[in-house]
Amino acid sequence: MVIIIAGAQWGDEGKGKVIDLLAERADxxxxxxxxxNAGHTVVTEDGEFKFQxxxxGILxxxxxxxxxxxxxxxxxxxxREIDQLRERGIEPDNxxxxxxxxxxMGYHPVFDQLEEGVRGDDRLGTTRRGIGPAYSDKIRRIGFRIGDLQKEAFMRKKLDFVVGQVKNPILTDLYRDRTFDWEEMLAEYRDYAARLNPYIRDIYPLVQDALDRQANILLEGAQATMLDLDLGTYPYxxxxxxTAGGALTGSGIPPTRVDLSLVVCKAYTTRVGYGPLPTELTDSTGDQIREKGTEFGTVTGRARRVGWFDGPVARYAVRVNGAESMALTKLDVLDALPEVGICTDYEFRGRVHDHPMANISHLKHCSPRYVNMPGWQxxxxxxxxxxELPTKCRAYVEALEGVAEVSIDLIGVGPRRDQFIMRKRSFFG
Structure with missing residues (x-):
């Protein structure tokens, strides 16, 4: 069985915890x-683990x-992550x-920081870890693949070209910044090759064999639907x-082999950095949710912006991912609130919209329309x-099902591995 796990909002929904829960029966x-730039947190009896x-499921x-x-x-x-696991007595042989x-590559974070710097007030709020420049080089066909670490002569030749003739001239002529010594970089990556070589493989036969024997496979998406390069709030x-399509191309699994698409959604909405967030709360209620939910980035540590549950975003994510099921996380964060809001749709210039508009200016200035429900306190x-859930809490979850148009089959009621309610669906049969 193949299950795709995708975030339904702007990331940080708790996908790592859901994956960890389902991993016990996965192959x-x-x-x-x-x-x-992704950060998945798992809390077990052995403590907290953070993965980028x-x-x-490495545990x-x-x-x-x-x-x-x-x-x-x-x-x-x-x-670093491999070493951290080993320090805690876990050998990642799997x-x-x-x-x-x-x-x-070493120059990608530098370009990321420089490009964000020149944007000024129009900066995107990236993590500045070089992700965008690395993908850009991939598209330009001057990127380096992990398998290149096993080909030193190739690395030498390509570093000479990419660093010496492409990157350094840009750094000196355009940014007036430091340059890189490709020979020093070759020595650095030689060390990486020695450390990572035992894990590097052609995954095609591995994945195909798993499909042939009908193994249980989870596709662990990073970030979320509203951060998708094509379907999200571009350019933020x-x-x-x-989304689900990216999970397939990034794994080599064909769409005909997928059995279930599962989206993960918080019981409220958060976002890190810039870009529209229609249901944003900038009052004491937002502060209360942020503190109770520990809404600070796993990777960046930045405080997340907080808002009420955004029905149009959840419904959009369900549809574009072909989701038949939803995992709802952090429901317990709302425990103390006397009232909780659910955005059902948006109004902009006299028109009602049931999904996030592509024009981010319209999305930024729309008026969310809410249904308010009593909290369970x-x-x-x-x-x-x-x-066992309070009646008003169950009513809230059922209302979310109605607005998102999907069955909520998994409910998170706390940060620990065991704090889940399996409601309707038995995953993996």
């Missing part, structure tokens, strides 16, 4: 896209964890890295396709069945 997890590149030794070819991987981050995955988006962290 393979593929991270299909994104880079070290490693698939969230299960029986699960083959694959970094797919749609990822742009910073080898330094990869090695890790596989696609030789087709591209690398974030990430540099990859974060009771702790739900100990609830493990649907019937």
């Amino acid at each position: 393979m997890i593929v991270r299909p896209q994104g880079g070290a 590149l490693l698939p969230s 299960y030794p029986h699960v083959t964890c694959v970094i797919g070819h749609g990822v742009v991987a910073d080898p330094r981050v990869l090695i 890790l596989v890295i696609s030789e087709r995955a591209h690398m974030v 988006v990430t540099s990859s396709n974060t 009771a702790p739900i962290g100990q609830c493990r069945t649907w019937d």
